[in-house]
Amino acid sequence: MNWHPVYLKAVLGPDYAYAQTHLLPFFLAALKAHSLGLLSVGTPHAQQAVTGVQALREFMPPAYDPGVEDLFFTLDRELSRHSPVGAGALRTALSRNxxxxxxxxxxxxxxxxxxxxxxxxxxxxxxxxxxxxxxxxxxxxxxxxxxxxxxxxxxxxxxxxxxxxxxxxxxxxxxxxxxxxxxxxxxxxxxxxxxxxxxxxxxxxxxxxxxxxxxxxxxxxxxxxxxxxxxxxxxxxxxxxxxxxxxxxxxxxxxxxxxxxxxxxxxxxxxxxxxxxxxxxxxxxxxxxxxxxxxxxxxxxxxxxxxxxxxxxxxxxxxxxxxxxxxxxxxxxxxxxxREHWRGTAEHGDTTLTELADTLARQTGDFRQAHAVAQALLKKLHESGRTLQQATDDDVRALGVEVPGGTVAAALNPDVFVQRRTTLGGPAPEPMRVxxxxxxxxxxxxxxxxxxxxxxxxxxxxxxxxxxxxxxxx
CATH class of the missing domain: 1.20.200.10 (Fumarase/aspartase (Central domain))
Structure with missing residues (x-):
């Protein structure tokens, strides 16, 4: 076959190089399995095919030869040099497909x-x-x-x-x-x-x-x-x-x-x-x-x-x-x-407010109200130029919710926030261990x-x- 130069350059050459570099051991394994399969069902000259494929393991395929279409036919040609009947037997019931x-x-x-x-x-x-x-x-x-x-x-x-x-x-x-x-x-x-x-x-x-x-x-x-x-x-x-x-x-x-x-x-x-x-x-x-x-x-x-x-x-x-x-x-x-830098991002900001709302909800039994109180607290703090970390129990009491001493400080502590997340899959120590x-x-x-x-x-x-x-x- 006289291949067109474009087909050689765009298809056959690159495909051969890829197969030679990446697929040769797999070709040899598949051919060995096929030869042994032929031997197991009594195909004539299958033993020569088995021996020939075995010998191919020492064969280093040359650079691409346009006279040989692909790696399979390169292996086939090499096998036929050693054993024409073995090469013929190997082609029995075998397609490149x-x-x-x-x-x-x-x-x-x-x-x-x-x-x-x-x-x-x-x-x-x-x-x-x-x-x-x-x-x-x-x-x-x-x-x-x-x-x-x-x-x-x-x-x-x-x-x-x-x-x-x-x-x-x-x-x-x-x-x-x-x-x-x-x-x-x-x-x-x-x-x-x-x-x-x-x-x-x-x-x-x-x-x-x-x-x-x-x-x-x-x-x-x-x-x-x-x-x-x-x-x-x-x-x-x-x-x-x-x-x-x-x-x-x-x-x-x-x-x-x-x-x-x-x-x-x-x-x-x-x-x-x-x-x-x-x-x-x-x-x-x-x-x-x-x-x-x-x-x-x-x-x-x-x-x-x-x-x-x-x-x-x-x-x-x-x-x-x-x-x-x-x-x-x-x-x-x-x-x-x-770690200190990471901790600082948790200690400064408003991200612990959820726990304050949860704390108030446990006390009042009404999360909607607790959410509204926490939101109102944050708004008042921002309006007065204070941060969430500066909130006190009195700030919450001023919004109509009585809380025991130390409630706000504990709820706004990021360590406490994490330790209280004991739900399955949460970040508290015990669920983390699990x-x-x-x-x-x-x-x-x-x-x-x-x-x-x-x-x-x-x-x-x-x-x-x-x-x-x-x-x-x-």
């Missing part, structure tokens, strides 16, 4: 497991920091306005809780991804005998995709991964917004090595690691959209849009997600927290599940290549 889709799922599974490891490491860092900062006072905002005192640890547990749900979503995506297209051939299976369950097992899949048309056509696993990573990236970007805001106020400072100075301003410590993490998560959203559009409004069948052309944005999405999580994790391992224990348990269970999956995949990989040295899947 089912082979490619198997390779793409193996690659995605590997990246997904690494993303889960990164995410769990970040959750571990968040829990360690939450434990350390569980008594660090801060002001929580609602609608961009100071709202109520809480603790930095309480905030961090909220972020970790969202990430635990993201982990569960990734687990679900992995369970649906982990089915094998191999044996679907072009799309209708084969008239040759095949044991698709056996080849799926060899590759560590949960089983074969039951419909052969679906096996080579499905792209929903890609859009699901894009959706799940987008959800997680959005969650993380919201936390990054807060972290950058706090860094701008001097409430939080990143460790050396994660900040950059200025060529002009000697005092600058720019939290660039957080900025780069935010950019990585923004790019995740873009690549996820690319996956959606690659699968949108195209025929349900074997087609390049959700096949070959979707692989690079899929890989870039994994790369940027992983880098973003790792940057955020590094930033949160050893940040410097100005939350930390539950979060630690969830994380342990998630990591155990991931370790179990990884052990299964590693065991399958070891069995597949039992008679040759292991090749790292990257």
């Amino acid at each position: 089912d082979l490619d889709m198997t390779v793409y799922r193996l690659s995605a599974r590997s990246h997904l497991m690494r993303a889960l490891d990164d995410l769990c490491l970040l959750r571990r860092t968040l829990l360690a920091l939450a434990t350390r900062e569980r008594a660090t006072l801060m002001v929580a905002h609602s609608h961009h306005q100071p709202a109520q005192p809480t603790t930095f640890g309480h905030y961090l547990l909220a972020v970790e809780s969202a990430l635990s749900r993201d982990t569960a979503r990734l687990h679900g995506a992995l369970e649906r991804l982990n089915f094998c297209p191999l044996g679907a051939v072009a799309m209708t299976g084969s008239s040759h005998p095949l044991d698709r369950a056996y080849t799926a097992e060899l590759l560590g899949f949960s089983g074969p995709i039951e419909n052969t048309f679906d096996a080579v056509s499905a792209g929903d696993w890609q859009t699901e991964l894009g959706g799940v990573l987008s959800t997680c990236a959005v969650n993380l970007s919201r936390a990054l917004y807060d972290l950058l805001n706090w860094a701008a106020q001097g409430l939080l400072t990143l460790a050396d090595g994660l900040v950059q100075g200025s060529s002009v301003m000697p005092q600058k410590r720019n939290p660039v690691a957080l900025e780069h993490a935010r950019t990585r998560f923004s790019k995740v959203l873009g690549y996820a959209q690319a996956l959606t559009f690659s699968n949108h409004n195209v025929p349900y069948g074997d087609i390049n849009d959700p096949g070959t052309d979707a692989q690079e944005p899929l890989w870039l999405m994994w790369q940027d997600f992983s880098q973003g999580v790792q940057l955020l994790n590094a930033s949160l391992e050893h940040p410097v927290i100005d 939350q930390l224990e539950q979060a630690e348990l969830r994380l342990r269970e998630d990591m155990q599940q991931q370790a179990s999956w990884q052990a299964d995949f590693d065991a399958a990989h070891k069995r597949l290549w039992a008679d040759s040295p292991a090749l790292e899947l990257t």
